[in-house]
Amino acid sequence: MARYIFITGGVVSSLGKGLTSAALGALLQARGFSVRLRKLDPYLNVDPGTMSPFEHGEVFVTDDGAETDLDLGHYERFTGVAARATDSVSSGRIYSSVLEKERRGDYLGKTIQVIPHVTNEIKDFINIGDDEVDFQLCEIGGTVGDIEALPFFEAIRQFSQDKAPGQCIFMHLTLLPFVAAAGELKTKPTQHSVKELRSIGIAPDILVCRSEHPIPDKERDKIALFTNVRRDAVIPAYDLKSIYEAPMAFHKVGLDQAVLDAFQISPAPRPDLGRWRDVEDRIHNAEGEVRVAVVGKYTSHTDAYKSIAEALTHGGMANRVRVSAEWVDAEIFEAEDPAPHLEGFHAILVPGGFGERGTEGMIRAAQFARTRNIPYLGICLGMQIAVTEAARNMAGITDAGSEEFDLEAGKKRFTPVVYHLKEWVRGNYTVRRRQDDDKGGTMRLGAYTAVLEEGSKVAAVYGATEIEERHRHRYEVDVKYRDALEAVGLKFSGMSPDGRLPEVVEWQDHPWFIGVQFHPELKSKPFAPAPLFADFIRAAKEVERLV
Numbered sequence: 117m118a119r120y121i122f123i124t125g126g127v128v129s130s131l132g133k134g135l136t137s138a139a140l141g142a143l144l145q146a147r148g149f150s151v152r153l154r155k156l157d158p159y160l161n162v163d164p165g166t167m168s169p170f171e172h173g174e175v176f177v178t179d180d181g182a183e184t185d186l187d188l189g190h191y192e193r194f195t196g197v198a199a200r201a202t203d204s205v206s207s208g209r210i211y212s213s214v215l216e217k218e219r220r221g222d223y224l225g226k227t228i229q230v231i232p233h234v235t236n237e238i239k240d241f242i243n244i245g246d247d248e249v250d251f252q253l254c255e256i257g258g259t260v261g262d263i264e265a266l267p268f269f270e271a272i273r274q275f276s277q278d279k280a281p282g283q284c285i286f287m288h289l290t291l292l293p294f295v296a297a298a299g300e301l302k303t304k305p306t307q308h309s310v311k312e313l314r315s316i317g318i319a320p321d322i323l324v325c326r327s328e329h330p331i332p333d334k335e336r337d338k339i340a341l342f343t344n345v346r347r348d349a350v351i352p353a354y355d356l357k358s359i360y361e362a363p364m365a366f367h368k369v370g371l372d373q374a375v376l377d378a379f380q381i382s383p384a385p386r387p388d389l390g391r392w393r394d395v396e397d398r399i400h401n402a403e404g405e406v407r408v409a410v411v412g413k414y415t416s417h418t419d420a421y422k423s424i425a426e427a428l429t430h431g432g433m434a435n436r437v438r439v440s441a442e443w444v445d446a447e448i449f450e451a452e453d454p455a456p457h458l459e460g461f462h463a464i465l466v467p468g469g470f471g472e473r474g475t476e477g478m479i480r481a482a483q484f485a486r487t488r489n490i491p492y493l494g495i496c497l498g499m500q501i502a503v504t505e506a507a508r509n510m511a512g513i514t515d516a517g518s519e520e521f522d523l524e525a526g527k528k529r530f531t532p533v534v535y536h537l538k539e540w541v542r543g544n545y546t547v548r549r550r551q552d553d554d555k556g557g558t559m560r561l562g563a564y565t566a567v568l569e570e571g572s573k574v575a576a577v578y579g580a581t582e583i584e585e586r587h588r589h590r591y592e593v594d595v596k597y598r599d600a601l602e603a604v605g606l607k608f609s610g611m612s613p614d615g616r617l618p619e620v621v622e623w624q625d626h627p628w629f630i631g632v633q634f635h636p637e638l639k640s641k642p643f644a645p646a647p648l649f650a651d652f653i654r655a656a657k658e659v660e661r662l663v
């Protein structure tokens with residue numbers, strides 16, 4: 117039976133609930149406990165798969181093929197526990213499952229209500245895998261008081277009543293705003309937020325208070341007094357230079373101890389924080405900097421490529437070098453020479469993406485990297501771009517392109533070296549899709565095996581000839597162009613086990629040019645950087661040495 121920690125937020129959104137949960141998960145692991153982290157999101161989308169990454173941030177894909185919230189990425193990066201489809205749920209999914217059961221007649225003619233039917237559905241979800249880990253951390257999206265979140269708050273209240281006393285605790289994250297005119301941190305919003313939580317029957321055991329300024333003892337006492345939370349369970353959370361400092365920072369202010377106290381776990385097992393000390397050492401003792409241009413569709417939402425940004429940081433940590441990633445809008449050089457925009461970077465990365473916008477610029481960026489011997493990492497769309505560039509400029513297929521863009525434009529312009537995949541093999545069964553299927557879940561999603569050619573660069577990078585990485589795409593490089601492209605030097609060095617789907621391409625006579633159909637960034641961790649990112653940054657560092 118697991119112990120449960122429910123994490124809620126108040127005052128304002130974006131306080132870093134996801135990171136706090138992830139860091140706490142890491143600290144409990146350091147004390148020898150097994151953990152699983154979950155996210156319960158109040159929005160009505162069934163999953164984030166159809167939500168714009170420019171609005172909601174990146175879609176994080178799990179091994180078992182679920183499209184989930186980007187917070188699951190934080191959880192995985194901090195704990196190393198591979199996220200699963202059952203680690204993320206939304207109101208939309210809960211309601212659609214309740215309605216499905218209603219249509220099937222499962223409720224035997226009863227009137228369907230939020231309490232108990234919706235709340236029961238949520239509780240059943242939280243209970244999944246109850247006997248698998250020591251601690252389950254469940255983060256509720258949004259802030260207390262949100263209308264959509266109410267069934268979730270009610271469900272976790274009931275859940276803690278259903279379980280044995282002391283099996284569940286509540287942790288609430290708030291903000292202490294600083295009013296410059298008065299020179300004071302204000303505790304009132306925190307008091308109100310806790311009051312609101314209490315009014316729906318939840319009394320927090322732990323408060324984590326975000327603040328840009330040190331919290332004086334007197335304010336901490338006041339918060340404890342007015343919120344009825346033990347003083348040593350009022351935990352300050354200050355801004356950090358790197359998110360990876362969070363586990364050590366929270367440990368120093370006693371978060372993990374407060375959690376163990378709340379569960380009355382005594383004596384508390386001593387923590388082994390070696391992993392996080394090493395991570396901090398790598399962050400603080402980096403030498404030099406490599407500049408990486410991430411050439412994509414312009415985005416002002418930095419979370420749209422969250423895992424890429426993090427994986428680049430991990431690659432830097434592996435090489436003890438700082439990585440400065442700059443987002444370059446591919447549209448600005450769609451019709452001109454990209455050199456003025458790309459000179460000065462040590463490496464170029466073209467990330468995943470959907471739609472035609474900006475792709476002509478990305479093709480020029482790939483050509484620039486190829487001809488100037490600049491390290492290039494193409495991920496998903498970035499691999500398709502690299503293949504298109506090779507087809508057009510080296511293999512004489514001058515009108516090469518992706519079927520995705522023709523379908524989007526509603527006219528035929530390209531020779532489809534990248535085509536819409538409608539049928540593929542997963543394990544020992546065949547998946548079939550139609551073009552007009554629902555948008556949700558029609559992609560090749562989740563972990564697939566790739567077989568790497570012995571002696572290839574990518575096999576050397578992984579130190580293996582069989583790997584598993586996560587996918588999220590509808591289109592594939594057409595294997596029928598393999599011979600033509602290999603003849604000009606673009607090797608198809610990784611294939612699906614049945615040999616039909618190209619997984620990796622690499623230029624043979626280039627210092628480092630690799631395109632992969634999968635997303636290596638999703639499995640990268642600060643303490644175990646993704647091999648492709650670690651080696652990409654190593655290669656970028658070599659470039660620096662040459663300059």
Ligand code: GLN
Pocket residue numbers: 467468469470471495496497498520588589590591592
């Ligand atoms: N749009 C491309 C496809 O669907 C690439 C997807 C991606 O980069 N994730 O195949």
